[in-house]
Amino acid sequence: MQQRQCAKTAGRLAKLAIKGLAMATAMLAPLTAAAGEITVKGSDTMVILGQRWAEEYMRAHPSATIQVTGGGSGTGISALINGTTDVCQASRPMSAAEKEKLRDRYATTGVEIPVARDGLSVYVNASNPLAEITMDQLKLVFTGKVTNWKELGGPDAKIVVYSRENSSGTYVFFKEHVLKNADYTVRAQSMPGTAAVVNAVAKEKFGIGYGGAAYAKGIKLLKVKKDGDSAAIAPDEAHVKDGSYPLSRPLFFYLRNKPSGDVGSFVDWVLSGAGQAIVTKVGYYPLK
């Protein structure tokens, strides 16, 4: 008796499983589901911007579908090379080696489109007495040559250095422009995203970090001096636009081919007034 019941249950379970498998196979069917869907991947600095763009664009064009993921500029560029994304967001330019790899796979060196500007900011804890720092001091701190705040005129405490994972475009940009291609100190803690750096510095009294201007909440932004004699410039709109802030940088879209079709209209919209207005809303700086 029990066995018959069990066989019945087993039979029912089997039928359910077969139905489930059939449904799952049916999901394989939509061949055209890929068309019209735009994948945007890459810079963590730009991911909040990309998401806002996607939200607004989809509201204005209900038939479009845009999927935005972060992971770092390196992730986005690799995805572009591996063929797993349409648009790559990058907070640094593609390197020659990366363009090589792209050319090896797709016979093109890609299309670079600047879409916004950012003032890469230096974060310190809100209680930190420092207000400005020179480029040289930044380099000494992040390469580990200066390890105590008192060497910068601050309190006697060890500097806790926060950096980004090596997949980040911000990581690379900072390395090239501030560290002049020297290595980060091994003591620099690698955080998975700009927000993580901000959160860490906000909680760490003697911390220092860097990241995009739009994320700055709960921490203090240091003014940066090009060298000992220049003026200390804050990363605000005017200074980033005219380039006087030493760490201004363009934010890019990278594509494999010239934008056309759905991707093309999205890119055009991003560069238009509507798209650029969102740049300001999010906290970065428009191209013009």
Add this chain to the structure above:
Amino acid sequence: MNMPSSSQQPTTRQPDQAILVGLAASTGTSQSPPPGPRTVQASDRKNHRRAQRPGLVSRRSGLNTLTELAIRVLAFTSIAAIILIFVFIGKEAWPLLHDSVIGREVTLAKMWFAQQWPGYDAPEHVWQPVSEFPKFAAWPLVVGTLKVTLVAMLVAVPLGVGAALFVSQYAGRRLREIVKPTIELLAGVPSVVLGFFALMVMASWLQQAFGLDSRLNALVAGVALSFAIIPVIFTVSEEAFGAVPRSYVEASTALGAARWQTIVRVVVPAAGPGLAAGIALGLGRAVGETMIVLMASGNAAILSANPADSARTVSATIAAELAEVVFGGAHYTVLFFLGVLLFAFTLVSNLLGEFAIGRMRRRLGGAG
């Protein structure tokens, strides 16, 4: 790893020889194989099938063969998948050893010996794969993993074994029924939740309590990791203590030993292999854990012995960097090689654990 009792030792009932030769041998169950020549099996199956044929050939024989075929196909597919994992990871890591293009950036030697890099005063072990000169030193990662694991084991082993001791030797039934499910609850907590708890709550608390320089370090990650492995150690240790025969305890008491002497001098050594097995399992789990360390350790590839320093473990490195590698490149190959390292380590610690469990079962199997 919520596996119900990870032993694979077959039960030691010896099937009756006569019945075996006739019919039952063909079912080939997982119990210990009967003594005798191997060839008995094959002809047994044939005889069994022949005996079935007259009069019992059913309409269902078609469905029968189909189902058996389906079982075999499914089984072979999953066995193939299992073997494929070992093979594939090894295959993707293999170019590290011989490929010349990759060899320009990294070789096995470059990973394990200190290298003199431009801009550094002395040869050092540096892990900085994204750089003008990519650097792939493995020692900071290995040391980081060991540091975090050591902290985790130092916390988890006393707590896990101690709790198991209490539950098996002192606790009454009611207390046991409260404690065991609670610890099983801890076993069910996903590691990402433990990492979240470490990052949001424990890191600041520990920094204030110990006056540490950095908030995220090997200590925080190690303590959070210990929460994940305490249930593993507890479960296996409790089983080990429970398996110690009452006769040992009674004999010891009869000889005049105090309660604590019986426990420390008799019960614990008797449960020794089981405890070792639990520790080995916990160790394997600790080394491979990813999310907790990714969130709480600071991920700095520092080669130091200080647990208050940030650390970067092998598994967190793979998790953080795999997304950005180009398939087939040097960085990609190195990450797969790190995967092979993890594999090898857990293999060894699993084997040790099984060996220890086997010894425990054999040792205590005969006694009253």
Add this chain to the structure above:
Amino acid sequence: MKLRRRRLGDVTLALASGLAVALVLLIVVVILGDVVYHGAPHMTLGFLTQAPRDGMTAGGIFPAIFGTVALVVLMTLAVLPAGVATAIYLSEYANPGSRVTRMVRVAVNNLAGVPSIVFGLFGLGFFVQFVGAGIDRALYGGQRVFGQPALVWAALTMAVLTLPVVIVATEEALSAVPRELRLASAALGANRLQTIVRVVLPQALPGILTGAILAISRGAGEVAPILFTGVAYYLPKLPRSLHDQFMQLGYHVYVLSTQSPDVDATRPILYATVLVLLLLTFALNAAAVVVRSHMRRRFAGATS
């Protein structure tokens, strides 16, 4: 004097081990208490059924719940037949002494202990890049459909991850079925398959279901293997086909913890998400216990 030494030793040991238990219980209480305290107020029905808004600072987590469920369902569909069939094959059909069988068992046991990130490596390198790209070349003429992180690859990766658990649990359940039952069935003239399906499997069902549910609860909570094989942080639509990406509760917790642009605004959401994830895992574990004891009672009479 000897008596004092005995008492002291007894008391010390009891205290020390009792302290260990107390600490472990304290840990559980603190973690769960913290999560419930901060998360329960925010866990409303709206939270469970809405999509996230305003850069994750408002709205609900429905897509993450949907994605988790979809992942787990697909994973179970893949792992249960394969795992149970493999266990049946290993314990009922395969030659028990053969080197191959023993090697397979060793492989299964060791796979159970392999770190989950290694499965992520496998999923990315094999499923996404090799199988997926191959499917694209064969069926879609190079257009990128399956050669990218997708629901199906994440589900298959999780299935391979939980396969050893299902196999081991099923094998233990099968071997716990008394030999007498098999012999009796064979004596009555049943062939091997009939014995397995009608006699052995029903007896082993509680163990098999327990293993399945434990595998499922592990699948719902693991994040590392799906990091590169299909999960995403923000998706405009729910996954509608096997090659879509999906959101997942555990991954959502990870990203909100580490990369939330506005920590204060997202903290209640983060805690509530953790609470939902915990409730889901605990419900599954509890279901395993209930199923096991229920079915054990039901079949308790069948054996001698």
